[in-house]
Amino acid sequence: MTVSHHLERFHELPIHDFAPDAAPDAASTEAPAARPRPAADTVAWRLSVDWDTKQDFDHVWRSFLRSVDPAEVRALVIGPWWDHRGYVSVRATMETITAAADRLPALEALFLGDVTFDECEISWMEMDDVTPLLTALPQLTSLAVRGGMDLALQPVRHERLRALRFESGGLPATVVRAVSGSELPALERLELWLGVDEYGGDTTLDDLAPFLDGSRLPKLRHLGLQNSEFQDEIAAALAHAPVVARLESLGLSMGVLSDEGATALLEGQPLTHLRALDLHHHYLTEEMQQRLRQALPGVELDLSEAEDAGEDDEDRYVAVAE
Template sequence: MSISRHIERFHELPIHEFAPDDTRPRPAADSVAWRLALAYRSEQDFAQLWQSFLQDVDPASVRALVIGPWWNGAEGYGSVGPVIEALTAEAGRLPALEALFLAEVTYDECEVSWLVMDDVTPLLAAFPALKSLAVRGGTDLGLDPVRHDALTSLRFESGGLPATVVRAVAASELPALERLDLWLGVDEYGGDATMDDLAPFLDGSRLPELRHLGLSNSEFQDEIAAALAHAPIVARLESLDLSMGVLTDDGATALLEGQPLTHLNSLDLHHHYLSDAMQERLSEALPGVGLDLDEAEGDDPDDEDDRYVSVSE
Protein backbone atom coordinates (compact mmCIF):
# COMPACT_ATOMS: atom_id res chain seq x y z
CA MET A 1 0.00 0.00 0.00
CA SER A 2 1.27 3.44 -0.86
CA ILE A 3 0.19 6.68 0.78
CA SER A 4 -2.56 7.70 -1.58
CA ARG A 5 -4.61 10.34 0.22
CA HIS A 6 -3.84 13.65 1.85
CA ILE A 7 -4.82 14.12 5.45
CA GLU A 8 -7.96 16.19 5.99
CA ARG A 9 -7.24 17.32 9.54
CA PHE A 10 -4.09 18.00 11.53
CA HIS A 11 -3.74 19.02 15.16
CA GLU A 12 -7.54 18.79 15.37
CA LEU A 13 -7.85 21.51 12.73
CA PRO A 14 -9.18 21.26 9.16
CA ILE A 15 -6.59 21.54 6.40
CA HIS A 16 -6.70 24.70 4.30
CA GLU A 17 -4.42 24.99 1.29
CA PHE A 18 -2.77 28.36 0.92
CA ALA A 19 -2.91 29.83 -2.59
CA PRO A 20 -1.34 33.27 -3.13
CA ASP A 21 -3.75 34.18 -5.92
CA ASP A 22 -6.91 33.11 -4.07
CA THR A 23 -9.19 36.15 -3.85
CA ARG A 24 -11.76 34.53 -1.59
CA PRO A 25 -11.86 35.53 2.09
CA ARG A 26 -9.25 33.57 4.02
CA PRO A 27 -10.09 31.72 7.24
CA ALA A 28 -8.75 33.09 10.50
CA ALA A 29 -5.08 32.22 10.80
CA ASP A 30 -5.58 30.16 13.95
CA SER A 31 -8.68 28.26 12.75
CA VAL A 32 -7.03 25.91 10.24
CA ALA A 33 -3.89 23.93 9.56
CA TRP A 34 -2.28 25.73 6.63
CA ARG A 35 -0.98 23.51 3.85
CA LEU A 36 1.80 24.92 1.70
CA ALA A 37 2.56 22.99 -1.47
CA LEU A 38 3.91 23.77 -4.90
CA ALA A 39 1.93 22.64 -7.90
CA TYR A 40 3.75 20.62 -10.54
CA ARG A 41 5.58 22.99 -12.89
CA SER A 42 4.76 25.91 -10.64
CA GLU A 43 6.41 29.17 -11.64
CA GLN A 44 7.19 29.81 -7.97
CA ASP A 45 9.75 28.15 -5.75
CA PHE A 46 9.08 27.33 -2.11
CA ALA A 47 10.90 30.43 -0.83
CA GLN A 48 8.52 32.64 -2.82
CA LEU A 49 5.47 30.67 -1.65
CA TRP A 50 6.65 30.95 1.95
CA GLN A 51 7.14 34.71 1.75
CA SER A 52 3.70 35.12 0.18
CA PHE A 53 2.21 33.15 3.05
CA LEU A 54 3.95 35.28 5.68
CA GLN A 55 2.70 38.41 3.94
CA ASP A 56 -0.91 37.34 3.35
CA VAL A 57 -1.66 35.39 6.56
CA ASP A 58 -0.99 36.67 10.08
CA PRO A 59 1.97 34.43 11.00
CA ALA A 60 1.76 35.35 14.69
CA SER A 61 -1.58 33.51 14.94
CA VAL A 62 -0.75 30.41 12.90
CA ARG A 63 -1.09 27.24 15.00
CA ALA A 64 -0.41 24.48 12.47
CA LEU A 65 1.52 24.06 9.23
CA VAL A 66 1.46 21.19 6.74
CA ILE A 67 4.24 21.20 4.16
CA GLY A 68 3.45 19.35 0.93
CA PRO A 69 5.61 19.15 -2.21
CA TRP A 70 8.31 21.82 -2.01
CA TRP A 71 9.64 21.29 -5.53
CA ASN A 72 8.06 22.42 -8.80
CA GLY A 73 9.16 19.45 -10.88
CA ALA A 74 11.54 21.36 -13.13
CA GLU A 75 14.71 20.20 -11.36
CA GLY A 76 13.70 16.95 -9.71
CA TYR A 77 12.51 16.56 -6.15
CA GLY A 78 15.26 18.36 -4.22
CA SER A 79 16.15 18.17 -0.54
CA VAL A 80 13.78 19.46 2.12
CA GLY A 81 16.77 21.23 3.70
CA PRO A 82 15.94 24.68 2.27
CA VAL A 83 12.39 24.33 3.60
CA ILE A 84 13.71 23.64 7.10
CA GLU A 85 16.01 26.65 6.77
CA ALA A 86 13.13 28.86 5.62
CA LEU A 87 10.90 27.80 8.51
CA THR A 88 13.53 28.17 11.19
CA ALA A 89 14.68 31.55 9.85
CA GLU A 90 11.20 32.94 10.49
CA ALA A 91 10.54 31.12 13.77
CA GLY A 92 10.28 34.40 15.65
CA ARG A 93 7.30 35.39 13.53
CA LEU A 94 5.45 32.17 14.39
CA PRO A 95 5.19 32.25 18.21
CA ALA A 96 1.85 30.38 18.24
CA LEU A 97 2.98 27.45 16.07
CA GLU A 98 2.03 24.22 17.83
CA ALA A 99 2.08 21.62 15.06
CA LEU A 100 4.14 20.90 11.96
CA PHE A 101 3.83 18.13 9.38
CA LEU A 102 6.88 18.03 7.13
CA ALA A 103 6.52 16.31 3.73
CA GLU A 104 2.81 15.47 3.70
CA VAL A 105 3.16 13.99 0.23
CA THR A 106 1.24 11.22 -1.56
CA TYR A 107 2.70 8.57 -3.88
CA ASP A 108 1.45 10.29 -7.05
CA GLU A 109 3.48 13.35 -6.04
CA CYS A 110 6.54 11.40 -4.88
CA GLU A 111 7.11 7.90 -3.52
CA VAL A 112 7.96 8.08 0.17
CA SER A 113 11.43 6.58 -0.35
CA TRP A 114 12.23 9.21 -2.99
CA LEU A 115 11.64 12.11 -0.63
CA VAL A 116 15.02 13.67 0.10
CA MET A 117 15.00 14.66 3.75
CA ASP A 118 17.49 16.40 6.04
CA ASP A 119 18.30 16.96 9.70
CA VAL A 120 15.08 17.97 11.47
CA THR A 121 16.76 18.85 14.78
CA PRO A 122 16.75 22.60 13.95
CA LEU A 123 12.94 22.57 13.84
CA LEU A 124 12.72 21.39 17.44
CA ALA A 125 15.35 23.90 18.50
CA ALA A 126 13.65 26.79 16.71
CA PHE A 127 10.13 26.07 17.95
CA PRO A 128 10.28 25.35 21.70
CA ALA A 129 6.46 25.62 21.98
CA LEU A 130 5.85 22.96 19.31
CA LYS A 131 3.48 20.25 20.53
CA SER A 132 3.28 18.01 17.46
CA LEU A 133 5.88 17.10 14.84
CA ALA A 134 5.19 14.65 12.00
CA VAL A 135 7.79 13.84 9.34
CA ARG A 136 7.30 11.69 6.25
CA GLY A 137 10.30 10.22 4.43
CA GLY A 138 13.51 8.54 5.55
CA THR A 139 16.18 9.16 2.91
CA ASP A 140 18.93 11.35 4.40
CA LEU A 141 16.75 11.96 7.47
CA GLY A 142 18.66 13.12 10.51
CA LEU A 143 17.99 13.86 14.15
CA ASP A 144 20.23 14.59 17.12
CA PRO A 145 19.21 13.86 20.71
CA VAL A 146 17.35 16.90 22.02
CA ARG A 147 15.45 18.15 25.02
CA HIS A 148 12.05 19.56 24.21
CA ASP A 149 9.64 20.29 27.04
CA ALA A 150 6.46 20.98 25.05
CA LEU A 151 6.32 18.18 22.47
CA THR A 152 3.40 15.81 23.07
CA SER A 153 3.30 13.99 19.71
CA LEU A 154 6.18 12.78 17.53
CA ARG A 155 5.62 10.79 14.34
CA PHE A 156 8.05 9.50 11.74
CA GLU A 157 6.46 7.92 8.65
CA SER A 158 8.95 6.11 6.47
CA GLY A 159 9.54 3.16 4.21
CA GLY A 160 12.96 2.93 5.86
CA LEU A 161 13.63 4.79 9.11
CA PRO A 162 17.36 5.14 9.84
CA ALA A 163 18.53 3.56 13.08
CA THR A 164 20.35 6.81 13.88
CA VAL A 165 16.99 8.58 14.07
CA VAL A 166 15.47 5.86 16.26
CA ARG A 167 18.45 6.06 18.60
CA ALA A 168 18.23 9.86 18.72
CA VAL A 169 14.58 9.71 19.73
CA ALA A 170 15.43 7.17 22.41
CA ALA A 171 18.21 9.41 23.73
CA SER A 172 16.11 12.59 23.71
CA GLU A 173 14.54 14.18 26.78
CA LEU A 174 10.84 14.53 25.95
CA PRO A 175 9.07 14.80 29.31
CA ALA A 176 5.67 15.79 27.87
CA LEU A 177 5.54 13.24 25.02
CA GLU A 178 2.23 11.35 24.98
CA ARG A 179 2.28 9.83 21.48
CA LEU A 180 5.17 8.26 19.59
CA ASP A 181 4.84 6.61 16.17
CA LEU A 182 7.74 5.08 14.26
CA TRP A 183 7.21 3.50 10.83
CA LEU A 184 10.35 1.37 10.75
CA GLY A 185 10.25 0.21 7.13
CA VAL A 186 12.71 -2.10 5.44
CA ASP A 187 16.48 -2.32 5.14
CA GLU A 188 16.34 -1.91 1.35
CA TYR A 189 15.16 1.66 1.87
CA GLY A 190 17.34 2.48 4.87
CA GLY A 191 15.31 0.97 7.71
CA ASP A 192 18.19 -0.55 9.65
CA ALA A 193 16.91 -0.27 13.23
CA THR A 194 17.05 -3.41 15.40
CA MET A 195 15.37 -4.60 18.56
CA ASP A 196 18.32 -3.21 20.52
CA ASP A 197 17.46 0.25 19.18
CA LEU A 198 13.84 -0.13 20.31
CA ALA A 199 14.67 -1.41 23.80
CA PRO A 200 14.81 2.07 25.44
CA PHE A 201 11.15 2.63 24.54
CA LEU A 202 10.02 -0.60 26.19
CA ASP A 203 11.41 -0.63 29.72
CA GLY A 204 9.28 2.27 30.93
CA SER A 205 12.18 4.31 32.30
CA ARG A 206 11.84 7.10 29.72
CA LEU A 207 8.99 9.13 28.27
CA PRO A 208 7.01 9.37 31.52
CA GLU A 209 3.82 10.71 29.90
CA LEU A 210 3.70 8.25 26.98
CA ARG A 211 0.20 6.86 26.44
CA HIS A 212 0.38 5.75 22.79
CA LEU A 213 3.18 3.77 21.17
CA GLY A 214 3.38 2.83 17.52
CA LEU A 215 6.19 0.55 16.34
CA SER A 216 4.86 -0.40 12.96
CA ASN A 217 5.53 -1.09 9.27
CA SER A 218 8.28 -3.54 10.22
CA GLU A 219 9.66 -6.76 8.78
CA PHE A 220 10.38 -7.96 12.34
CA GLN A 221 6.91 -7.22 13.69
CA ASP A 222 6.78 -10.61 15.44
CA GLU A 223 9.91 -9.79 17.44
CA ILE A 224 8.46 -6.42 18.41
CA ALA A 225 5.23 -8.08 19.55
CA ALA A 226 7.15 -10.66 21.58
CA ALA A 227 9.17 -7.94 23.32
CA LEU A 228 6.05 -5.89 24.09
CA ALA A 229 4.39 -8.93 25.62
CA HIS A 230 6.60 -8.40 28.69
CA ALA A 231 7.59 -4.73 28.32
CA PRO A 232 6.89 -2.52 31.36
CA ILE A 233 5.78 0.39 29.14
CA VAL A 234 2.63 -1.45 28.05
CA ALA A 235 0.94 -1.20 31.45
CA ARG A 236 0.60 2.57 31.14
CA LEU A 237 -0.33 2.73 27.48
CA GLU A 238 -3.85 3.52 26.32
CA SER A 239 -3.22 2.50 22.70
CA LEU A 240 -0.72 0.35 20.86
CA ASP A 241 -0.03 0.26 17.13
CA LEU A 242 1.71 -2.79 15.63
CA SER A 243 0.12 -2.40 12.22
CA MET A 244 1.42 -2.34 8.64
CA GLY A 245 4.12 -4.95 9.17
CA VAL A 246 4.75 -8.66 8.85
CA LEU A 247 2.85 -9.78 11.94
CA THR A 248 2.07 -13.51 12.01
CA ASP A 249 0.44 -15.92 14.43
CA ASP A 250 3.77 -16.22 16.26
CA GLY A 251 3.75 -12.55 17.22
CA ALA A 252 0.06 -12.52 18.09
CA THR A 253 0.48 -15.63 20.25
CA ALA A 254 3.28 -13.92 22.17
CA LEU A 255 1.04 -10.92 22.79
CA LEU A 256 -1.80 -13.04 24.10
CA GLU A 257 0.46 -15.14 26.32
CA GLY A 258 2.18 -12.10 27.81
CA GLN A 259 0.88 -9.40 30.11
CA PRO A 260 -2.80 -8.38 29.98
CA LEU A 261 -3.84 -6.04 27.19
CA THR A 262 -7.43 -5.57 28.26
CA HIS A 263 -6.69 -2.08 29.65
CA LEU A 264 -5.96 -0.76 26.14
CA ASN A 265 -8.51 1.42 24.40
CA SER A 266 -7.18 0.30 21.02
CA LEU A 267 -4.80 -2.21 19.46
CA ASP A 268 -4.07 -1.58 15.80
CA LEU A 269 -2.89 -4.64 13.87
CA HIS A 270 -4.15 -3.79 10.40
CA HIS A 271 -2.15 -5.17 7.45
CA HIS A 272 -1.16 -8.49 8.99
CA TYR A 273 -0.53 -12.17 8.23
CA LEU A 274 -2.75 -13.71 10.90
CA SER A 275 -4.82 -16.83 10.42
CA ASP A 276 -8.60 -16.66 10.72
CA ALA A 277 -8.35 -18.68 13.91
CA MET A 278 -5.89 -16.23 15.44
CA GLN A 279 -8.04 -13.25 14.50
CA GLU A 280 -10.97 -14.90 16.24
CA ARG A 281 -8.83 -15.69 19.26
CA LEU A 282 -7.73 -12.05 19.54
CA SER A 283 -11.30 -10.80 19.28
CA GLU A 284 -12.44 -13.18 22.01
CA ALA A 285 -9.53 -12.36 24.32
CA LEU A 286 -9.87 -8.58 23.97
CA PRO A 287 -13.62 -7.88 23.88
CA GLY A 288 -13.39 -4.34 25.25
CA VAL A 289 -10.44 -3.24 23.13
CA GLY A 290 -10.83 -1.42 19.82
CA LEU A 291 -9.12 -4.05 17.68
CA ASP A 292 -8.22 -3.25 14.07
CA LEU A 293 -7.68 -6.44 12.05
CA ASP A 294 -8.33 -4.99 8.61
CA GLU A 295 -6.19 -5.82 5.57
CA ALA A 296 -5.58 -9.49 6.27
CA GLU A 297 -2.90 -10.57 3.80
CA GLY A 298 -3.11 -14.34 4.31
CA ASP A 299 -1.24 -16.73 6.56
CA ASP A 300 0.22 -19.37 4.22
CA PRO A 301 3.61 -20.35 5.77
CA ASP A 302 4.82 -21.31 2.29
CA ASP A 303 4.49 -17.69 1.20
CA GLU A 304 6.98 -16.20 3.68
CA ASP A 305 9.07 -14.68 0.92
CA ASP A 306 6.02 -12.84 -0.41
CA ARG A 307 5.24 -11.04 2.83
CA TYR A 308 5.75 -7.31 2.80
CA VAL A 309 5.28 -4.22 4.90
CA SER A 310 2.56 -1.77 3.99
CA VAL A 311 4.81 1.17 3.02
CA SER A 312 8.31 0.70 1.66
CA GLU A 313 9.12 2.36 -1.67
Protein backbone atom coordinates in the same frame (compact mmCIF):
# COMPACT_ATOMS: atom_id res chain seq x y z
CA MET B 1 -0.40 0.00 0.26
CA THR B 2 1.17 3.33 -0.63
CA VAL B 3 0.60 6.83 0.68
CA SER B 4 -2.06 7.81 -1.83
CA HIS B 5 -4.03 10.56 -0.08
CA HIS B 6 -3.14 13.89 1.41
CA LEU B 7 -4.00 14.60 5.02
CA GLU B 8 -7.54 15.79 5.66
CA ARG B 9 -6.98 16.76 9.28
CA PHE B 10 -3.93 17.51 11.39
CA HIS B 11 -3.65 18.59 15.02
CA GLU B 12 -7.44 18.15 15.27
CA LEU B 13 -7.89 20.86 12.64
CA PRO B 14 -9.18 20.61 9.06
CA ILE B 15 -6.56 21.03 6.35
CA HIS B 16 -6.79 24.19 4.24
CA ASP B 17 -4.66 24.37 1.10
CA PHE B 18 -3.07 27.77 0.93
CA ALA B 19 -3.33 29.34 -2.52
CA PRO B 20 -0.47 31.83 -2.94
CA ASP B 21 -0.96 35.10 -4.72
CA ALA B 22 0.25 35.06 -8.29
CA ALA B 23 3.59 36.72 -8.74
CA PRO B 24 2.87 40.29 -9.89
CA ASP B 25 3.63 41.01 -13.52
CA ALA B 26 6.91 42.86 -13.69
CA ALA B 27 5.28 45.40 -16.01
CA SER B 28 2.34 46.00 -13.66
CA THR B 29 2.19 48.02 -10.46
CA GLU B 30 -1.12 46.48 -9.35
CA ALA B 31 -1.06 44.08 -6.40
CA PRO B 32 -2.81 40.73 -6.90
CA ALA B 33 -6.42 40.58 -5.74
CA ALA B 34 -6.91 39.28 -2.21
CA ARG B 35 -8.59 35.89 -1.81
CA PRO B 36 -11.00 35.04 1.02
CA ARG B 37 -9.35 32.77 3.58
CA PRO B 38 -10.34 31.25 6.93
CA ALA B 39 -9.15 32.67 10.22
CA ALA B 40 -5.51 31.76 10.75
CA ASP B 41 -6.08 29.72 13.91
CA THR B 42 -9.03 27.63 12.66
CA VAL B 43 -7.23 25.37 10.17
CA ALA B 44 -3.99 23.53 9.54
CA TRP B 45 -2.42 25.38 6.63
CA ARG B 46 -1.02 23.20 3.84
CA LEU B 47 1.74 24.86 1.85
CA SER B 48 3.02 23.25 -1.30
CA VAL B 49 4.47 24.18 -4.65
CA ASP B 50 2.25 23.99 -7.72
CA TRP B 51 4.63 22.98 -10.49
CA ASP B 52 2.36 24.40 -13.20
CA THR B 53 2.73 27.93 -11.85
CA LYS B 54 6.54 27.80 -11.92
CA GLN B 55 6.65 29.29 -8.42
CA ASP B 56 9.12 28.16 -5.79
CA PHE B 57 8.61 27.54 -2.07
CA ASP B 58 10.09 30.90 -1.13
CA HIS B 59 7.35 32.62 -3.11
CA VAL B 60 4.66 30.45 -1.49
CA TRP B 61 6.07 31.20 1.98
CA ARG B 62 6.36 34.97 1.44
CA SER B 63 2.81 35.07 0.11
CA PHE B 64 1.64 33.09 3.16
CA LEU B 65 3.24 35.50 5.61
CA ARG B 66 1.68 38.44 3.77
CA SER B 67 -1.79 36.94 3.49
CA VAL B 68 -2.28 35.24 6.88
CA ASP B 69 -1.47 36.56 10.33
CA PRO B 70 1.46 34.24 11.18
CA ALA B 71 1.17 35.08 14.87
CA GLU B 72 -2.13 33.17 14.99
CA VAL B 73 -1.14 30.09 12.94
CA ARG B 74 -1.41 26.91 15.02
CA ALA B 75 -0.55 24.18 12.51
CA LEU B 76 1.45 23.90 9.30
CA VAL B 77 1.53 21.04 6.80
CA ILE B 78 4.29 21.15 4.20
CA GLY B 79 3.57 19.37 0.91
CA PRO B 80 5.93 19.14 -2.08
CA TRP B 81 8.55 21.86 -1.68
CA TRP B 82 10.41 21.33 -4.93
CA ASP B 83 9.44 23.17 -8.10
CA HIS B 84 9.39 22.77 -11.89
CA ARG B 85 13.19 22.86 -12.00
CA GLY B 86 13.43 19.51 -10.24
CA TYR B 87 13.79 17.91 -6.80
CA VAL B 88 15.70 19.94 -4.24
CA SER B 89 16.80 19.25 -0.68
CA VAL B 90 14.36 20.00 2.09
CA ARG B 91 17.05 21.85 4.05
CA ALA B 92 16.35 25.20 2.40
CA THR B 93 12.64 24.79 3.14
CA MET B 94 13.31 24.04 6.80
CA GLU B 95 15.63 27.05 6.99
CA THR B 96 12.92 29.25 5.48
CA ILE B 97 10.47 28.12 8.17
CA THR B 98 12.88 28.38 11.12
CA ALA B 99 14.06 31.82 9.99
CA ALA B 100 10.50 33.02 10.62
CA ALA B 101 10.20 31.27 14.01
CA ASP B 102 9.76 34.54 15.89
CA ARG B 103 6.75 35.34 13.70
CA LEU B 104 5.07 32.01 14.57
CA PRO B 105 4.62 32.16 18.36
CA ALA B 106 1.35 30.15 18.29
CA LEU B 107 2.63 27.36 16.04
CA GLU B 108 1.97 24.08 17.85
CA ALA B 109 2.10 21.44 15.11
CA LEU B 110 4.18 20.84 12.01
CA PHE B 111 3.92 18.07 9.43
CA LEU B 112 6.84 17.91 7.03
CA GLY B 113 6.26 15.93 3.85
CA ASP B 114 2.55 15.53 3.14
CA VAL B 115 3.47 13.98 -0.20
CA THR B 116 1.66 11.18 -2.02
CA PHE B 117 3.27 8.44 -4.08
CA ASP B 118 2.36 10.12 -7.39
CA GLU B 119 4.27 13.22 -6.26
CA CYS B 120 7.25 11.29 -4.89
CA GLU B 121 7.65 7.80 -3.45
CA ILE B 122 8.13 7.95 0.32
CA SER B 123 11.59 6.37 0.22
CA TRP B 124 12.75 8.64 -2.59
CA MET B 125 12.06 11.85 -0.68
CA GLU B 126 15.41 13.33 0.24
CA MET B 127 15.23 14.54 3.81
CA ASP B 128 17.81 16.09 6.13
CA ASP B 129 18.54 16.66 9.80
CA VAL B 130 15.22 17.78 11.29
CA THR B 131 16.68 18.71 14.69
CA PRO B 132 16.62 22.46 13.83
CA LEU B 133 12.82 22.33 13.67
CA LEU B 134 12.72 21.30 17.33
CA THR B 135 15.42 23.69 18.51
CA ALA B 136 13.98 26.70 16.65
CA LEU B 137 10.38 25.96 17.64
CA PRO B 138 10.36 25.20 21.39
CA GLN B 139 6.59 25.74 21.52
CA LEU B 140 5.82 22.78 19.23
CA THR B 141 3.60 20.10 20.72
CA SER B 142 3.45 17.89 17.59
CA LEU B 143 5.98 17.05 14.89
CA ALA B 144 5.47 14.55 12.08
CA VAL B 145 7.98 13.81 9.32
CA ARG B 146 7.42 11.68 6.21
CA GLY B 147 10.38 10.32 4.22
CA GLY B 148 13.54 8.44 5.06
CA MET B 149 16.40 9.10 2.62
CA ASP B 150 19.15 11.03 4.46
CA LEU B 151 16.80 11.64 7.40
CA ALA B 152 18.70 12.56 10.54
CA LEU B 153 18.02 13.64 14.10
CA GLN B 154 20.30 14.58 16.97
CA PRO B 155 19.44 13.89 20.61
CA VAL B 156 17.59 16.95 21.82
CA ARG B 157 15.68 18.22 24.83
CA HIS B 158 12.23 19.61 24.12
CA GLU B 159 9.94 20.55 26.98
CA ARG B 160 6.55 20.74 25.21
CA LEU B 161 6.54 18.10 22.47
CA ARG B 162 3.62 15.72 23.07
CA ALA B 163 3.46 13.83 19.74
CA LEU B 164 6.28 12.66 17.49
CA ARG B 165 5.84 10.60 14.33
CA PHE B 166 8.25 9.41 11.67
CA GLU B 167 6.65 7.91 8.57
CA SER B 168 9.17 6.03 6.45
CA GLY B 169 9.66 3.07 4.18
CA GLY B 170 13.05 2.65 5.84
CA LEU B 171 13.71 4.50 9.09
CA PRO B 172 17.44 4.83 9.88
CA ALA B 173 18.48 3.33 13.19
CA THR B 174 20.40 6.53 13.93
CA VAL B 175 17.07 8.41 14.05
CA VAL B 176 15.54 5.82 16.38
CA ARG B 177 18.56 6.04 18.67
CA ALA B 178 18.39 9.83 18.65
CA VAL B 179 14.74 9.70 19.74
CA SER B 180 15.57 7.32 22.57
CA GLY B 181 18.51 9.52 23.53
CA SER B 182 16.41 12.69 23.61
CA GLU B 183 14.81 14.22 26.67
CA LEU B 184 11.10 14.54 25.89
CA PRO B 185 9.38 14.79 29.26
CA ALA B 186 5.97 15.75 27.82
CA LEU B 187 5.82 13.16 25.02
CA GLU B 188 2.53 11.22 25.02
CA ARG B 189 2.48 9.73 21.51
CA LEU B 190 5.37 8.13 19.60
CA GLU B 191 4.92 6.47 16.20
CA LEU B 192 7.74 4.95 14.19
CA TRP B 193 7.27 3.43 10.72
CA LEU B 194 10.35 1.23 10.67
CA GLY B 195 10.25 0.02 7.06
CA VAL B 196 12.66 -2.33 5.34
CA ASP B 197 16.40 -2.69 5.04
CA GLU B 198 16.33 -2.17 1.28
CA TYR B 199 15.29 1.44 1.85
CA GLY B 200 17.51 2.14 4.85
CA GLY B 201 15.44 0.62 7.63
CA ASP B 202 18.26 -0.86 9.71
CA THR B 203 16.65 -0.54 13.15
CA THR B 204 16.99 -3.61 15.36
CA LEU B 205 15.07 -4.81 18.40
CA ASP B 206 17.93 -3.61 20.60
CA ASP B 207 17.42 -0.08 19.26
CA LEU B 208 13.81 -0.22 20.45
CA ALA B 209 14.63 -1.43 23.96
CA PRO B 210 14.75 2.07 25.53
CA PHE B 211 11.11 2.61 24.57
CA LEU B 212 10.00 -0.71 26.04
CA ASP B 213 11.13 -0.16 29.60
CA GLY B 214 9.29 3.16 29.72
CA SER B 215 11.90 5.04 31.70
CA ARG B 216 12.85 7.58 29.02
CA LEU B 217 9.31 8.76 28.24
CA PRO B 218 7.42 9.10 31.52
CA LYS B 219 4.19 10.46 29.99
CA LEU B 220 3.93 8.10 27.02
CA ARG B 221 0.35 6.90 26.44
CA HIS B 222 0.52 5.69 22.83
CA LEU B 223 3.33 3.69 21.27
CA GLY B 224 3.37 2.73 17.61
CA LEU B 225 6.16 0.45 16.39
CA GLN B 226 4.84 -0.22 12.93
CA ASN B 227 5.52 -1.14 9.31
CA SER B 228 8.21 -3.62 10.31
CA GLU B 229 9.65 -6.81 8.85
CA PHE B 230 10.26 -8.08 12.40
CA GLN B 231 6.80 -7.29 13.74
CA ASP B 232 6.53 -10.68 15.49
CA GLU B 233 9.71 -10.01 17.46
CA ILE B 234 8.44 -6.56 18.44
CA ALA B 235 5.15 -8.10 19.61
CA ALA B 236 7.00 -10.70 21.67
CA ALA B 237 9.13 -8.02 23.32
CA LEU B 238 6.08 -5.90 24.11
CA ALA B 239 4.35 -8.89 25.70
CA HIS B 240 6.55 -8.38 28.77
CA ALA B 241 7.59 -4.73 28.37
CA PRO B 242 6.98 -2.49 31.42
CA VAL B 243 5.80 0.41 29.25
CA VAL B 244 2.65 -1.44 28.14
CA ALA B 245 0.99 -1.28 31.56
CA ARG B 246 0.61 2.51 31.32
CA LEU B 247 -0.27 2.77 27.64
CA GLU B 248 -3.76 3.67 26.52
CA SER B 249 -3.22 2.48 22.96
CA LEU B 250 -0.70 0.39 21.05
CA GLY B 251 0.10 0.24 17.34
CA LEU B 252 1.65 -2.85 15.74
CA SER B 253 0.11 -2.28 12.33
CA MET B 254 1.40 -2.21 8.75
CA GLY B 255 4.01 -4.92 9.24
CA VAL B 256 4.22 -8.69 8.81
CA LEU B 257 2.59 -9.64 12.10
CA SER B 258 1.66 -13.34 12.10
CA ASP B 259 0.04 -15.77 14.51
CA GLU B 260 3.41 -16.17 16.21
CA GLY B 261 3.51 -12.53 17.30
CA ALA B 262 -0.18 -12.46 18.22
CA THR B 263 0.24 -15.58 20.35
CA ALA B 264 3.09 -13.92 22.24
CA LEU B 265 0.86 -10.91 22.93
CA LEU B 266 -1.96 -13.08 24.25
CA GLU B 267 0.37 -15.12 26.44
CA GLY B 268 2.11 -12.07 27.89
CA GLN B 269 0.87 -9.39 30.25
CA PRO B 270 -2.82 -8.35 30.18
CA LEU B 271 -3.88 -5.99 27.41
CA THR B 272 -7.46 -5.46 28.51
CA HIS B 273 -6.64 -2.02 29.92
CA LEU B 274 -5.92 -0.71 26.42
CA ARG B 275 -8.45 1.55 24.78
CA ALA B 276 -7.21 0.56 21.31
CA LEU B 277 -4.91 -2.00 19.67
CA ASP B 278 -4.12 -1.31 16.01
CA LEU B 279 -3.02 -4.37 14.03
CA HIS B 280 -4.24 -3.39 10.56
CA HIS B 281 -2.32 -4.86 7.61
CA HIS B 282 -1.41 -8.20 9.15
CA TYR B 283 -0.94 -11.89 8.36
CA LEU B 284 -3.13 -13.41 11.05
CA THR B 285 -5.29 -16.43 10.39
CA GLU B 286 -9.05 -16.20 10.91
CA GLU B 287 -8.69 -18.38 13.99
CA MET B 288 -6.16 -16.02 15.56
CA GLN B 289 -8.27 -12.98 14.76
CA GLN B 290 -11.17 -14.60 16.57
CA ARG B 291 -8.97 -15.42 19.56
CA LEU B 292 -7.97 -11.77 19.79
CA ARG B 293 -11.58 -10.58 19.65
CA GLN B 294 -12.57 -12.98 22.40
CA ALA B 295 -9.59 -12.15 24.61
CA LEU B 296 -9.95 -8.36 24.23
CA PRO B 297 -13.71 -7.67 24.19
CA GLY B 298 -13.48 -4.12 25.52
CA VAL B 299 -10.56 -3.04 23.33
CA GLU B 300 -11.04 -1.17 20.05
CA LEU B 301 -9.31 -3.73 17.84
CA ASP B 302 -8.34 -2.90 14.25
CA LEU B 303 -7.88 -6.11 12.27
CA SER B 304 -8.55 -4.61 8.86
CA GLU B 305 -6.42 -5.26 5.78
CA ALA B 306 -5.89 -8.94 6.47
CA GLU B 307 -3.33 -10.29 4.02
CA ASP B 308 -2.99 -13.88 2.81
CA ALA B 309 -0.75 -15.57 5.35
CA GLY B 310 0.34 -18.25 2.87
CA GLU B 311 3.16 -20.60 3.72
CA ASP B 312 6.19 -18.59 2.62
CA ASP B 313 7.37 -15.78 4.89
CA GLU B 314 9.23 -14.20 1.97
CA ASP B 315 5.92 -13.39 0.30
CA ARG B 316 4.93 -11.14 3.18
CA TYR B 317 5.49 -7.40 2.88
CA VAL B 318 5.11 -4.27 4.96
CA ALA B 319 2.44 -1.76 4.02
CA VAL B 320 4.82 1.08 3.08
CA ALA B 321 8.29 0.48 1.69
CA GLU B 322 9.25 2.15 -1.58
